[in-house]
Structures are given as structure tokens and as C-alpha cells.
Amino acid sequence: MKLILLGAPGAGKGTQAERLSRRLGLAHVASGDLFRQAQDRGTQLGLLAKRYMEKGMLVPDEITIKMIEERISAPDCKRGFILDGFPRTVNQAKALDSAMEKRGADIDKVLYIEVSSEELVRRLSGRWICRACQTPYHILSSPPKMAGKCDRCGGELYQRPDDSEETARKRLDVYFSQTTPLIEYYRTQGKLAEVDGQGNIGRVERDLLGVIEGVQTGGR
Ligand SMILES: [Zn+2]
Known part of the structure; x- marks a missing residue:
């Protein structure tokens, strides 16, 4: 089972990827961790990526995709994996498709956790801190x-x-301008499944599992 999880910042993508990987025995491949791990291990790709990051530059797609290829060839990915945070753009998705094709494999399903922009802004900008004792609050979870x-x-x-509404809106604008074409790309391939991410964590997880079971029983 080879899955991609998509979702805006604040949509709960990381949490769901972790829960699904534990429940289904799939490797959780988070692109952020990947850079850190490659650098810690001092691999050639990791060092190369580090040089770009130190200069404040984006790591080029060719390096990122090679790191993903290396990671999904690891033994723990044999049963399958969940990609979290990659691909981010249509170009990366195309590179991933050709990398998978070389291995005679294919992405089975792309799960998109959908949350309205207004709800995302509320989640991302709900954090307040006490000026005196630094106790954090969140208007949704701990008001x-x-x-x-x-x-x-x-x-x-x-x-x-960083927690302001303005910053949240800017982050989301960047995310949606990159990801809307990506969602269309996977929709055209017939791989996209949209799951409502507005409910509680358990309900969203059940909906995601429902889609995955559909794939397993051949209902693609
Ligand atoms: Zn206080």
C-alpha cells in the first residue's frame, strides 16, 4: 500500500499519518524528518541538501526525489508507506511517478484531508500566551x-x-497556490480521495481507513 497524505498546515495531516502508519504497519515517510535523518547520518545527499539549506536556499527537486527514492527502498517500506509533506508541487509529483515507474510500482491512493480556510485560520491563529507566566492557551482546545x-x-x-491571523493567511495562500494544481493532477489520474477533516481526530481517521480499505478490496 503506497499512499500520499495531503493537507494544509493545521489540517492534522502529520497526526493522521502517524496514526495510520501505526495501525496499518506502513512506514511514515515525513519529508522534514528525511532531511534531518540524512544529515545526521552524513549521507552524500544529506550533505548536499545541507549546503543548500545553510545558504537559505530551497533544496532542488532532484536531490529531494533522490532522498525519497532512497528512503522508500529501505526494508521497512516493503509493506508500503505513507508520504507526508511530499510531493508539494506538480513537478515533484511527476518526478515521483517516474521514480515509481522505474521500480515497477505505483502510488495507490492520494488522500486529501479537506478543511475550510476559515477553520484552518482559526486553528493556526488560536494560540495566545501569558505575558507574565508564559502559559500557552488555544482558543479552540484550551481557551x-x-x-x-x-x-x-x-x-x-x-x-x-508567527501565530497571528495574518501569518496564518499568508502560509495558507502559499500552500493552496502550490497544492491546488497538485490536487488536480491526482484527480485526473483517478487517485484522489477527499476526506472531510473538520471533525474530531478519531472520526477523520475512520474515514481515511474506510478509503484505504476500499483500495485494498480492489475498489480503485
Ligand atoms: Zn499567567
């Missing part, structure tokens, strides 16, 4: 009893620029 005031010490709550 303070009184708006703008710390439960513990009564201190004023403030928002870091």
Missing part, C-alpha cells in the same frame, strides 16, 4: 476562562507574530 486573561496569574495574553 482561558476569561478572554485575554491568564487563568493562573491574571496576566495579559498576547499573540506572537
